[in-house]
Amino acid sequence: DGGITQSPKYLFRKEGQNVTLSCEQNLNHDAMYWYRQDPGQGLRLIYYSQIVNDFQKGDIAEGYSVSREKKESFPLTVTSAQKNPTAFYLCASSSGQGRPYSNQPQHFGDGTRLSIL
Amino acid sequence: GESVGLHLPTLSVQEGDNSIINCAYSNSASDYFIWYKQESGKGPQFIIDIRSNMDKRQGQRVTVLLNKTVKHLSLQIAATQPGDSAVYFCAEKGGGYQKVTFGTGTKLQVIP
Numbered sequence: 420d421g422g423i424t425q426s427p428k429y430l431f432r433k434e435g436q437n438v439t440l441s442c443e444q445n446l447n448h449d450a451m452y453w454y455r456q457d458p459g460q461g462l463r464l465i466y467y468s469q470i471v472n473d474f475q476k477g478d479i480a481e482g483y484s485v486s487r488e489k490k491e492s493f494p495l496t497v498t499s500a501q502k503n504p505t506a507f508y509l510c511a512s513s514s515g516q517g518r519p520y521s522n523q524p525q526h527f528g529d530g531t532r533l534s535i536l
Numbered sequence: 537g538e539s540v541g542l543h544l545p546t547l548s549v550q551e552g553d554n555s556i557i558n559c560a561y562s563n564s565a566s567d568y569f570i571w572y573k574q575e576s577g578k579g580p581q582f583i584i585d586i587r588s589n590m591d592k593r594q595g596q597r598v599t600v601l602l603n604k605t606v607k608h609l610s611l612q613i614a615a616t617q618p619g620d621s622a623v624y625f626c627a628e629k630g631g632g633y634q635k636v637t638f639g640t641g642t643k644l645q646v647i648p
Binding site for chain 1: 567568570572577578579580581582585587625629635636637638639640641
C-alpha cells in the first residue's frame with residue numbers, strides 16, 4: 420500500500436543532543452512537509468520541500484534542519500538549539516507537479532512524539 | 537492576520553444522528569479547503585476537499601458545504617458511528633500557491 424512512514428513513533432532527547440526523525444513516502448509525491456502539533460494549536464509548518472535537493476523554511480524553522488537527497492525521504496533533525504522540542508511531529512506529502520501548494524490534499528504519516536529526558 | 541478557526545471545541549452526538557462540524561475562515565482569497573480526521577495518537581487522515589468554485593461536495597457519508605459569502609465551511613457526517621469519534625479540523629489554502637493553514641480542531645464524541 421502507498422503511504423507515508425514515520426519513525427520512530429516515540430523519541431526521547433537528552434539535553435544538548437540532536438535527534439533525527441525519519442519520513443519516507445512511496446506515493447511518488449514531489450512535495451513533502453514537516454509540521455509540529457502542540458495541544459490546542461493548529462499544525463505549524465517547520466520546513467517544506469517541493470523537489471529533491473531543495474527545501475524552504477516554514478513558520479517555525481529555528482532549531483530544526485532538513486535534507487532532501489531522495490524523492491522518497493525527508494528527514495528532520497531537531498537540534499539542541501530548539502529549546503522547546505516536546506511535541507508531536509507530522510510529516511506530509513502532496514502531488515502537484517512540483518508545486519508545494521497546489522489544489523491537492525496533503526497526506527500525513529502517523530507522527531513521531533518527541534519528549535525531553 | 538488570516539486565520540482558520542472552529543466554532544465549537546467539542547461536539548457530542550448520539551450514535552445514528554447526523555453531525556455538523558463548522559469552520560470559519562477569514563482569507564477571502566482562499567481557493568481550496570480540506571477536512572481532516574485525526575484519531576488519538578495518529579496522523580490526520582484526509583476526508584474530503586472542496587474548491588472555491590463549488591458550494592457543496594459529497595463523499596461517502598460526508599458532505600462539505602462552502603459558503604463564501606460568510607466565509608464558512610462545514611462538514612456533515614450522516615448516521616454518525618462510534619468510529620467517527622476523533623478530532624476534525626479544516627484547512628484552507630490561500631489563492632494560487634499560498635501555503636495551507638490548519639484550524640485547531642473540534643473533538644467529536646459519539647454517544648452509543
